[in-house]
Amino acid sequence: MSVVTAEHGHDHHDDHAHGPEKGWLRWIVTTNHKDIGTLYLFFALAMFFVGGTMAMIIRAELFEPGMQFVDPKFFNSMTTMHALVMIFGAVMPAFVGLANWMVPMMIGAPDMALPRMNNMSFWLLVAGILLLASTLFMEGGAPAGGWTLYPPLVLQTGKALPFAIFSVHLLGISSILGAINIVATILNMRAPAMSLMKMPMFVWTWLITGFLLIAIMPVFAGAVTMLLTDKFFHTSFFDAAGGGDPVLYQHIFWFFGHPEVYVMILPTFGVASTIIPVFARKPLFGYSSMVYATAAIAFLAFVVWAHHMFTVGMPISGELYFMYATMLIAVPTGVKIFNWTATMWKGAMTFETPMLFSIAFVVLFTLGGFTGLMMSIAPADFQYHDTYFIVAHFHYTLVPASIFMLMGAGYYWLPKWTGHMYNEKVGQLHFWLSAISVNILFFPQHFLGLAGMPRRIPDYAIQFSDWNMISSIGGFIFGASQLLFLWVVIDTIKGGTGEKVTDEVWEDAHKHGLEWTLPSPVPYHTFSTPPTMIPSDHR
Amino acid sequence: MSTSNTTYYIPHRATWPVLATAGLLTTLVGFANYLNGSSIGSTLMIAGLAILVVMLAGWFTLQATESESGMYNHGVGVSYRMGMMWFIFSEIMFFAVFFGTLWYTRNLSVPWLGGEGAKLATKEILWPAFNAVWPTNGPANVGGHFEPMGAFGLPLLNTLLLLTSGVTCTWAHHGLIAKNRKQLIQGLIATVALGFAFVLCQAFEYHEAYTEMGLTLGSGIYGSTFFMLTGFHGFHVCVGAIILSVVLFRSAKGHFTPENHFAFEAAAWYWHFVDVVWLGLFIFVYLM
Numbered sequence: 001m002s003v004v005t006a007e008h009g010h011d012h013h014d015d016h017a018h019g020p021e022k023g024w025l026r027w028i029v030t031t032n033h034k035d036i037g038t039l040y041l042f043f044a045l046a047m048f049f050v051g052g053t054m055a056m057i058i059r060a061e062l063f064e065p066g067m068q069f070v071d072p073k074f075f076n077s078m079t080t081m082h083a084l085v086m087i088f089g090a091v092m093p094a095f096v097g098l099a100n101w102m103v104p105m106m107i108g109a110p111d112m113a114l115p116r117m118n119n120m121s122f123w124l125l126v127a128g129i130l131l132l133a134s135t136l137f138m139e140g141g142a143p144a145g146g147w148t149l150y151p152p153l154v155l156q157t158g159k160a161l162p163f164a165i166f167s168v169h170l171l172g173i174s175s176i177l178g179a180i181n182i183v184a185t186i187l188n189m190r191a192p193a194m195s196l197m198k199m200p201m202f203v204w205t206w207l208i209t210g211f212l213l214i215a216i217m218p219v220f221a222g223a224v225t226m227l228l229t230d231k232f233f234h235t236s237f238f239d240a241a242g243g244g245d246p247v248l249y250q251h252i253f254w255f256f257g258h259p260e261v262y263v264m265i266l267p268t269f270g271v272a273s274t275i276i277p278v279f280a281r282k283p284l285f286g287y288s289s290m291v292y293a294t295a296a297i298a299f300l301a302f303v304v305w306a307h308h309m310f311t312v313g314m315p316i317s318g319e320l321y322f323m324y325a326t327m328l329i330a331v332p333t334g335v336k337i338f339n340w341t342a343t344m345w346k347g348a349m350t351f352e353t354p355m356l357f358s359i360a361f362v363v364l365f366t367l368g369g370f371t372g373l374m375m376s377i378a379p380a381d382f383q384y385h386d387t388y389f390i391v392a393h394f395h396y397t398l399v400p401a402s403i404f405m406l407m408g409a410g411y412y413w414l415p416k417w418t419g420h421m422y423n424e425k426v427g428q429l430h431f432w433l434s435a436i437s438v439n440i441l442f443f444p445q446h447f448l449g450l451a452g453m454p455r456r457i458p459d460y461a462i463q464f465s466d467w468n469m470i471s472s473i474g475g476f477i478f479g480a481s482q483l484l485f486l487w488v489v490i491d492t493i494k495g496g497t498g499e500k501v502t503d504e505v506w507e508d509a510h511k512h513g514l515e516w517t518l519p520s521p522v523p524y525h526t527f528s529t530p531p532t533m534i535p536s537d538h539r
Numbered sequence: 540m541s542t543s544n545t546t547y548y549i550p551h552r553a554t555w556p557v558l559a560t561a562g563l564l565t566t567l568v569g570f571a572n573y574l575n576g577s578s579i580g581s582t583l584m585i586a587g588l589a590i591l592v593v594m595l596a597g598w599f600t601l602q603a604t605e606s607e608s609g610m611y612n613h614g615v616g617v618s619y620r621m622g623m624m625w626f627i628f629s630e631i632m633f634f635a636v637f638f639g640t641l642w643y644t645r646n647l648s649v650p651w652l653g654g655e656g657a658k659l660a661t662k663e664i665l666w667p668a669f670n671a672v673w674p675t676n677g678p679a680n681v682g683g684h685f686e687p688m689g690a691f692g693l694p695l696l697n698t699l700l701l702l703t704s705g706v707t708c709t710w711a712h713h714g715l716i717a718k719n720r721k722q723l724i725q726g727l728i729a730t731v732a733l734g735f736a737f738v739l740c741q742a743f744e745y746h747e748a749y750t751e752m753g754l755t756l757g758s759g760i761y762g763s764t765f766f767m768l769t770g771f772h773g774f775h776v777c778v779g780a781i782i783l784s785v786v787l788f789r790s791a792k793g794h795f796t797p798e799n800h801f802a803f804e805a806a807a808w809y810w811h812f813v814d815v816v817w818l819g820l821f822i823f824v825y826l827m
Contacts, residue, residue, distance in 0.1 A: 021552060029552045111549045113618035120556030127564040131571075162571035170563065176629050184621040188614065189547075218629045222636030229767065232574050234757030236681050237640060237767075243677030243760030245648035252636055315656065525549075 019524050031115035032524060033100045034417075039122050040097025041410075045489070047089030047129065048403075052479055054082035059441075059475035061458050062468050075458035076144035081136065083147035087264065088171045089129045091398065094406050095267040096121070096178050099206045101417065103182060105515040105522070106200045108191030108531040113184035121178035128170030135160035135167075146456060148253055149224065151238040151246050155231050162232070165224045172217040179213035182206055191514075191530040197291065198534060200513055201284060204291050205270030208298045212259045212266070215302075220256040223249060247312055254305035261394070262301045264402050266294060268365075269336060271405040272358050275412050276340055278512050279355035280347030286339040293332035293339075300329050310381045319378045326376035330369070337366055352506075353427035357408030360435045361401055368396030371446065386456075389449025395442045399478075400435070407434070407485060414489070415505045419521030420496035422488050430488065433481035440474025511535050548610045555598040562590030599785060606801070607794055616801050623805040627812050630775070634816050637771065641764045641823060645673050649760065652678055676759025686752040688765060690825035693744045697737050698821050701776075704733035705814045708783075708807050716797045720790070727787040730810065734780035741773050768824055772816055779813045782806045 020026050020035065030036060057078050061069050070078070100118065104111055112118045135142040140158015143149065149164070157164065186207045190199070199207075226249070229235040236242020238249045269290075277284045284290065306314060306322040314322075340362050349355070371393040375381045384390060407430075414422050444467035449455075453464045460468065501520045509516040512535055518526055566587030573580025605611065611619075653671020654662030662669065666678035674687040688694070711726025713719075745766075748754040756766040786806045789795065795803055 028557055029554055031550050031553045110547055114622055115550055116553040116556055117622070119553045120559055123557055123560040124563070127560050131564070131567070159575045162574045163568075166567040166571055170567065173563075176626075180622050180625040180629075183625055184618045188617050188621055214625050214629045215632050218633035219636050222633050226640070226767070228574075229756070229763070234682070234755075235763035235767065236677055236757075236759045237763050239677075239681075240648075240652060241677050241679035242681035242763070243649050243652065243675045244644060244763065245651075248640060248643050248648060251643065252639070 029119070031111070031119055033104050033112045033115070033118065034522065034524065036112075036118050036122050037097045037099075037101030038417075040093045040100060040125075043122075043126065043129075044090050044094035044097055044406075045486070047085055047093070048482070049486075050133075051082050051085035051090055052482065054078045054085065055475065056479050058082065059472040062460070063472040064469060065460055065462050065465055067459055070458070072458045073141055073144055076146075076456065077136070077142040079456050080143050080145065080147050081132070084132060084143075085129070086398075087147070087260075088132075089125075091264045091402050091406070092175065093125055095206075095209075095264070096175075096182075098202075098267065098271070098406075098409055098413075099182050102413065102515060103185055103203055103206060104189065105518065105526055106203050106513055107186065107189060107194050108514055108527045108534070109185060109189035110525065110528050110530075112181050113189050114181045117177050118181050121174050121181065124170050124174035124177070128167045128174055131163050131167035131170060135163050138163065148250075148257065149227065150253070151227060151230065151249050154227065162228065165228050168224045169221055172221045175213050175217045179210040179217075183210040183214070186210070191527070191532075191534065193532060193534045197288065200270075201273035201287070201290055201294075202267070202270035205266045205273075205294055208294050209263050209266045212263050212298055212301065216256045216259045216263075219252060220260075223252040223256065226252075247309070250309050250312060251306065254308045255302070257308065258305040259298070259301040261397070262297060265397060266298065268361070268402045268405040269294065271409045271412075272340060272361055274513065275354045275358045275405075275408055276343050276362075278412075278506050278509050279352060279358070280344045280349050281508065282343055282347045283511075284339070285342035285345075286335070289335055290339055293335040296332040297329060300325065300332070304329065307376055307378075307381075310378045311385045323376055323378040327373065330373055333369055337362060337369075352411075353422075353424060353431055354408045354412035356428065356431045356435075357404045357411070360431070361404045361408070364396060364400035364404070364435075364438070368393060368401060371396065384449060386454055387449035388445040388453045388455055391455050392442050392445035392449060395445070399442065400438050404434070407431075410485070410489065412506075413515075414492045415496075415501040416515060416518075416520050416522060418493050418496070419501060420492050420494075421499040421501050421505075422492040422496050424497075426484055426488050426491075430481055430484040433484070434478060437474045437477035437481060441471055441478050442474070444468075444471045444474075546612060547614045548605070548612065550605075555594055555601065558590060558594045559598070562587050562594050565590060603789055603794060603802070606799070611799075611801075616799070619801045620804065623808060627808060630812065634768075634771070634819075637764065637768045638819060638823065641768065644760050644764065649673060649675055674761040676761055680759075682755055682758035682762060683753060685754040685758045685762065687761060688744070688748060688752070688754065688825065690821065693740050693747075694821060694825045697740050697744075698817065700733050700737045700740065701814050701817050704730045704737070705811055707733065708810050712803065712807060715790075715795060715800055715803060718797060720793075723790050723795075724787065727783060727790055731780055731783050731787055734776055734783065734810075738773060738776055738780070741769065741776075765824060768820055772813070772820055775813050775816070779806070779810045782809060 020032065021029065027035065027039060030039075057070060058075070061067075061075055100112065103109075138159040140160060142160055143154060143157050143164045145153040145157065154161070186199070186203055226235065226237040230237055230239065236244040238244050238246045240246070273284055273290060304322060304326045306318060307326040310319060310322070340358075344359075351359075371389070375384050375390065375393060411422060411427055414420075448464055448467050448471075451464065453460055453468075503518065503520050504510045504516040505520060506516070514527075514531060514535060515522070517531070517535075564587070566584055569580050569583025569585070569587050571580070573584060649671050650656075651658040652662065652666065652669060655671070669678035676682050676685060707726050707729040711723050711730065714722025714726055754765070755762055758765075783806050786803050789802065794800075
C-alpha cells in the first residue's frame with residue numbers, strides 16, 4: 001500500500017508523496033492530518049488566551065466587593081463567553097488537534113480516513129467561533145445568560161441571539177464531521193497487526209469520545225433550534241402558556257451537556273494513560289480494564305443528565321434515580337485512578353515536565369472527582385447548587401485535568417513534532433507556577449461556595465472578600481504563567497535548546513507508541529506503507 | 540489507474556471545503572441579519588445559498604470523476620460507508636430531540652399544567668380553567684382555536700407514497716446489481732417522483748392547516764411539535780430526493796458498477812432513514 005496524492009483530482013500521476021504546498025495557501029487547502037492538527041492546536045491555543053483574558057476580567061471584577069471595572073451586564077457576558085470560548089474554542093479543538101496529529105501515527109495509517117472533510121471540520125470551527133465572537137460587538141451585547149443558554153432568560157438576548165445560535169450550529173457540524181472522521185479512521189485505517197485491543201489508550205478514548213460527539217452535538221443543535229423558533233417563529237416549546245415547559249430545555253441541554261463534559265475528559269484520560277507509562281518505564285497497568293472503564297463512563301454519561309437539575313423541581317423518583325446513577329460513575333473513574341497509580345507503583349520514575357503535569361492531573365482530578373461525588377447527593381446539592389462550590393468542582397476537572405494534560409501532551413510530543421527539545425527548566429517553572437497557582441485560584445472557591453456565595457454575580461457580600469481576593473491573586477499568577485507555555489512552544493519551534501532529539505525522544509518510548517519509531521521531526525507523510533510490527537507494550 | 544486497488548487515496552489541495560464553509564457562514568450571517576430585521580439579510584442569504592449550490596455541484600462532480608476513474612479502492616469505500624452511517628446516526632439523534640420533546644410534553648409537562656402529581660396548587664393558582672387534553676395549545680390558548688391534523692387523509696396517502704418509494708429504491712438497487720441499467724433508471728425515476736409527490740402532498744396539507752384549520756406553527760405546543768417534526772422531515776425528504784436525483788443523473792451517464800456504487804448506497808440508506816422517520820411520525824404525531 002502506498003500513498004497516492006493528486007492535484008485536485010485532475011493530475012493523479014504518481015506514487016510518490018508530495019511535500020506541503022508552498023506559501024500561506026498551504027494552510028487553507030491542506031488535507032494533511034499533521035497540517036490540520038497544527039491548525040487546530042494553534043487555534044485552540046489562541047482561544048485559550050482569549051478565554052483566559054475573559055477569566056482575568058472576571059477575577060479582576062471579583063478581586064474585592066463592589067463594582068470596579070465592568071458593568072454587570074458585561075460581567076455576565078464574560079462568564080457566558082468565557083465558558084463557550086474555552087469549551088468550544090479551546091479544549092475541544094485542542095483534543096481534536098491532538099487526535100489529528102497522533103491517531104494516524106499511533107495506528108499506522110497514512111492519513112485521516114476522510115481528508116477533505118477534515119479540512120472542512122477545521123474551517124467550520126473557525127467560522128463558528130467568528131460568529132460567536134462577533135456577538136461581543138452587537139447591540140444588546142453578547143449572550144449573558146450563562147453558557148447553558150437557558151430560556152426564558154436567554155431569549156432576552158438582543159441582536160446577538162441568532163448569531164449565537166447559528167454559531168452553535170456551525171460548531172456542532174464541525175464537531176460531528178471531525179468525530180465521524182476520527183471514528184472512521186480508527187475503525188478502518190489501522191495497521192493490520194493493530195487489533196482493537198492493541199490500540200493505544202489515547203486512540204481508544206478518542207474512539208469513544210467520537211461516538212459521544214456524534215450522538216450529542218445534534219441534540220444541542222435541536223435544543224438551540226427550538227430557542228430560535230420560540231424567539232422568532234411563535235413556537236411554544238419552552239413556554240408554559242402554550243403548553244410547553246422551560247424545564248424541557250434543561251433536560252435536552254443536559255442530555256447533551258453531561259456527555260459533553262466527558263468529551264473533554266476522556267481524551268484527557270487518554271493522554272495521561274499515554275504519558276504515565278513512559279516516565280514510569282512500565283506498561284500501562286490494567287489496559288483492558290481501562291478500555292472497559294472508558295466505555296462504562298461513556299455509557300453512564302447518557303443516563304445521569306438531570307443531576308444538573310436537582311433543584312429544578314423534579315419528581316422525587318427522578319431525584320433518587322439520578323442521584324444513584326451519578327454515584328455509579330465513581331466506580332469506573334476509580335478504576336482509572338487506581339490503574340494510573342498502579343502504573344507508577346515501583347516504576348523507575350523520572351519527572352520531566354509531561355510527567356509532572358500527569359501526576360498533578362491524577363491528584364487534582366481525584367479532588368475534582370470527589371467534589372463531584374459530594375454534589376451527586378441530591379439533598380446536599382440543594383446547598384451547593386449554583387454556588388461557587390460547583391465552579392470550584394468543574395474547574396478542578398477542567399483546568400488541572402483537561403488543560404494540564406493538554407499542556408503535558410504539548411511537552412510530550414513537541415520534540416516529535418518539531419525535532420527540537422523544549423527548554424526543560426522553563427517547562428518545570430511553568431508546571432510549578434501553574435500547579436501552585438491553580439490551587440490558590442480554585443481551592444478557596446470551595447469555601448466560598450459552601451458559605452453560600454452564588455456563581456455568576458459581579459458583586460458579593462462582604463464576608464466573601466478574603467477568599468475572593470486570594471482566588472483572584474491565584475488567577476492572575478496562573479494566567480501569567482501560561483505565557484511561559486507560549487514562550488516554550490515558540491522557542492521549541494525555533495530550535496529549542498539546540499539539542500538534536502532522537503527518534504524516540506524519551507527513553508524506550510518506542511515500546512509505548514508507533515509515533516516514536518518515526519523520525520523526529522516527523523516527515524510530511526508517514527506510514528505510506530503500514531507498519532508490520534507494533535510496539536511491545538501494546539497488548 | 541493501475542495501482543488503484545492497492546492504494547488508499549489521499550486527496551491533495553482541497554478547495555471545496557473552504558468554499559462550503561464560506562457558503563454556510565454567509566447563509567447563516569444572512570439569516571441572522573434577516574431575523575434581526577436588517578435589510579441586507581435576505582441578499583446575504585441568497586448569496587450564501589448560491590455559493591452552497593456551486594460548491595455542492597463542484598464537490599459532487601469531483602467525487603464522481605475520481606470514483607469513475609477508479610481512484611477509490613476498497614478501503615476508501617469502507618471509509619465513505621462508515622462516514623455515511625455515522626452521519627445518519629447523528630441525524631437520528633437530531634430527530635430524537637423532537638420526538639423526545641413530543642413525548643415529554645404529552646406525557647409530563649401538559650399533565651403537570653393540568654394539576655397532575657404534586658402540581659395541583661400550581662394549576663389552581665395559575666390556570667384553574669385549563670383542561671389538559673392533547674392536542675392542546677396550552678392554558679393561554681396560544682394561536683387561537685385550531686383543528687388537529689387527522690391521520691387518514693393526506694398523511695395516510697403520504698405513508699403509502701414513501702413506503703412504495705422504499706420498494707422502488709430497492710428494486711433499482713437490484714437492477715444495479717443485476718447489471719440491468721434500465722431497471723436501475725426506472726426504479727430511481729419512480730423513487731424520485733414518489734419523493735416529490737410526497738413533498739407536494741405535504742405542501743397541500745400545510746396549506747389546508749394554515750388556511751382552513753387554524754393550525755399554525757404558533758398553535759401552542761401542538762402546532763410547534765407538529766410543524767417542527769413534519770417540517771424537518773419534509774426538508775430531509777427534499778434533500779434525499781435531490782441526492783437521489785444526482786444518483787439518477789449519474790446512472791443515466793453510465794456510472795456505477797455492481798461492485799462500486801457507494802453514492803447509490805448512501806442515497807438509498809438516507810432514503811430508508813427518511814422513510815423510517817416518517818413511520819415514527821405517522822404513529823406518534825398523526826395516529827396517537
